[in-house]
Amino acid sequence: MTETLPKPSKEELVARAARVRLLVFDVDGVLTDGGLYYGPSGEAMKRFDVKDGHALVMARLAGLPAAVLTARSSSIVDVRGRELGLAAILQGKKEKGPALDELLTQFSIPAESCAYMGDDLNDLGPMSRVGLSACPADAVPEVRHEAHFVAQSRGGQGAARELVELCLKASGRWEDVVGLMRRSDTQSILKG
Numbered sequence: 001m002t003e004t005l006p007k008p009s010k011e012e013l014v015a016r017a018a019r020v021r022l023l024v025f026d027v028d029g030v031l032t033d034g035g036l037y038y039g040p041s042g043e044a045m046k047r048f049d050v051k052d053g054h055a056l057v058m059a060r061l062a063g064l065p066a067a068v069l070t071a072r073s074s075s076i077v078d079v080r081g082r083e084l085g086l087a088a089i090l091q092g093k094k095e096k097g098p099a100l101d102e103l104l105t106q107f108s109i110p111a112e113s114c115a116y117m118g119d120d121l122n123d124l125g126p127m128s129r130v131g132l133s134a135c136p137a138d139a140v141p142e143v144r145h146e147a148h149f150v151a152q153s154r155g156g157q158g159a160a161r162e163l164v165e166l167c168l169k170a171s172g173r174w175e176d177v178v179g180l181m182r183r184s185d186t187q188s189i190l191k192g
């Protein structure tokens with residue numbers, strides 16, 4: 001198999017990103033490095049990236065909601081998702097394609113106005129549906145092959161932030177949120 005399909009031109013990528021009104025992320029391997037830390041009673045910890053988290057908060061402030069869609073179930077994801085103010089937290093969804101359809105219906109958003117970032121084979125269903133498909137640098141080859149946008153960063157290490165920046169810059173909103181962050185009365189929105 002070739003490494004990747006021909007990728008959209010920069011102009012087409014920006015046009016796709018400018019249409020995005022909902023960001024959807026897989027969790028393990030996308031918002032985390034894919035590590036699952038187990039204790040005696042099961043899954044105990046995941047590692048999230050604070051800069052990815054900041055980007056998701058900034059997207060929300062810019063009016064671009066974000067959601068997570070994962071096949072696994074963990075209270076850790078609920079805690080992190082609530083902390084970031086995510087618009088939806090869908091867990092335990094073994095069939096991610098139909099779950100994405102549910103999400104689009106819930107938000108009344110056409111698939112072409114949705115971006116999805118995944119890293120493994122079970123993400124190909126949602127990726128094939130959306131207007132902008134994306135993956136971290138260390139996604140499996142089949143996913144890198146399909147994605148419109150392959151981030152330079154790995155999962156849990158800035159990949160999600162790259163997608164947020166791409167969409168906010170494409171729609172001219174990035175400078176607005178950076179300006180918001182310069183104001184001393186709004187800096188506390190970002191923790192850490």
Ligand SMILES: [Mg+2]
Nearest residue numbers: 026028029119
């Ligand atoms: Mg994954």
